[in-house]
Structures are given as structure tokens and as C-alpha cells.
Amino acid sequence: MARRLAAGNWKMHGLSADLAEVEALCAAPQPERCEVLLCLPATLIDRAARLSAGRIAIGGEDCHANPQGAHTGDISAAMLKDAGASHVILGHSERRADHGESDALVAAKVLAAQAAGLVAILCVGETLAERDAGRTLEVVSAQLAGSLAQGADPANLVVAYEPVWAIGTGRVPVEGDILAVHAALRADLSARFGAAAADIPLLYGGSVKPENAAQIFALKDVDGALVGGASLKAADFAQIIAALNAA
Numbered sequence: 007m008a009r010r011l012a013a014g015n016w017k018m019h020g021l022s023a024d025l026a027e028v029e030a031l032c033a034a035p036q037p038e039r040c041e042v043l044l045c046l047p048a049t050l051i052d053r054a055a056r057l058s059a060g061r062i063a064i065g066g067e068d069c070h071a072n073p074q075g076a077h078t079g080d081i082s083a084a085m086l087k088d089a090g091a092s093h094v095i096l097g098h099s100e101r102r103a104d105h106g107e108s109d110a111l112v113a114a115k116v117l118a119a120q121a122a123g124l125v126a127i128l129c130v131g132e133t134l135a136e137r138d139a140g141r142t143l144e145v146v147s148a149q150l151a152g153s154l155a156q157g158a159d160p161a162n163l164v165v166a167y168e169p170v171w172a173i174g175t176g177r178v179p180v181e182g183d184i185l186a187v188h189a190a191l192r193a194d195l196s197a198r199f200g201a202a203a204a205d206i207p208l209l210y211g212g213s214v215k216p217e218n219a220a221q222i223f224a225l226k227d228v229d230g231a232l233v234g235g236a237s238l239k240a241a242d243f244a245q246i247i248a249a250l251n252a253a
């Protein structure tokens with residue numbers, strides 16, 4: 007069975023003062039049945055990792071596909087690792103949309119992250135138009151296949167299903183839709199990785215809040231969440247962590 011993971015994604019939020027939220031989360035009693043991760047802007051990773059001292063995991067939000075080089079403004083997986091990150095989000099729909107990231111680029115980033123010793127959190131998810139056209143499973147399966155190159159390591163992989171239309175909108179798919187997508191992802195991963203697929207955590211992301219977390223975590227093949235807005239405040243995120251721990 008896959009380990010459970012409550013992952014926060016601060017996106018482009020967070021100044022030094024907001025490290026107080028990391029501190030608060032670290033000071034709270036840690037859950038026994040799930041792992042806690044905060045993926046933060048690169049500027050906060052080193053300080054957050056020192057503050058955490060291993061009580062929670064700290065991650066990055068993206069990395070370059072190359073190990074180093076002339077890529078002004080980019081950050082490598084090794085740099086994230088060096089700063090104290092253990093995970094990195096890759097292929098988030100906001101990266102795919104804002105920066106035109108293709109599946110092939112995301113696949114290269116997954117390999118780069120894993121080569122540097124990071125766990126890659128690979129995001130997939132359909133747009134509203136794709137959903138309305140009944141193409142959700144086709145789109146998500148194609149993204150997954152295209153974003154995993156030969157050599158991708160299932161032991162250092164997390165997959166997050168994030169319907170684009172549910173991100174930051176307060177809209178959440180009905181339970182049957184989440185179940186269907188997670189079952190399809192698990193089947194695709196099994197076809198690719200065999201028995202090792204059972205241990206790959208499958209996260210749901212998109213408007214997860216303290217109010218709906220328990221309902222989502224009760225679903226089969228939902229091993230946790232990738233949480234945006236509700237991870238910014240320790241008090242909110244702690245409620246989501248508690249719901250996962252109790253699921």
C-alpha cells in the first residue's frame with residue numbers, strides 16, 4: 007500500500023514572515039499515519055528546512071531538466087536538494103500553462119529530479135473543455151505516459167491528479183470522477199511498473215479544504231492531497247493533515 011502524503015504547495019506566496027507558518031506546523035504534534043510536506047518558493051527552502059529539522063519534509067515547486075548550465079533564473083534539482091528539499095513538484099498545470107511545459111520536458115525533469123535524489127511529484131489533470139468533451143481519462147493517461155520517460159523510478163515518484171478547473175476555484179469533482187481517474191492512474195502505473203505501482207502515492211489536488219478533506223481521503227486510491235491555498239496557514243493545513251491521518 008502506498009504511503010500517505012499531505013503535501014502543501016505555496017506557489018508564488020511566502021516571504022520571510024511566513025516562515026512562522028512553517029514553524030507552527032513543525033511545532034504541532036506530527037501525525038503517525040502520514041507524511042507532511044511543504045513545497046515552497048526556492049527563496050524559503052533553506053530556512054524552512056533548517057526550521058523543520060526533519061519534522062516535516064520540505065520541497066521545491068519546479069526544477070530545470072539539466073543538472074547545471076547557462077539557464078538564467080532557473081534552479082536545478084541538485085540545488086533544491088542542497089538547500090534541504092526532499093521532493094519537487096513537476097508538471098503542475100500552472101507551469102504547463104504559464105511556461106508552455108510539454109510532457110517531454112516534464113519527463114526530463116522527473117529524471118533530473120530523481121537523479122539528484124529527490125522524489126518527483128508529477129502532476130496531471132484535464133482542463134474544463136477536455137472534461138466537458140468527455141476526454142478526462144484519455145488526457146490524464148496521455149499526460150502520465152508522456153511525462154514518464156524510460157528510467158523513471160517508481161520508488162521516488164508521487165502522482166498528483168489535479169483537474170485544472172478545480173484549482174483555486176472551490177469546485178471539486180464528484181467522488182465518482184476522482185475514483186475513476188485514480189483507478190485509471192493506478193492501472194496505467196501498474197502496466198508500466200508492475201507490483202511497484204502499488205506503492206506510488208496518488209494525490210488529489212484542487213480546492214482541498216478542511217471542510218472536504220475527510221470525504222476525499224475516504225476514497226479508494228486517494229493516498230493524500232496536494233493542497234494550494236489551504237496550505238498557506240498552518241491552522242488550516244493541520245486540519246487537512248489530521249483528516250488524512252484519521253482516514
Ligand SMILES: O=C[C@H](O)COP(=O)(O)O
Nearest residue numbers: 015173174212213234235
Ligand atoms: O498544487 C496545488 C493545487 O494547484 C491546488 O490548489 P488549491 O488547493 O488552491 O486549489
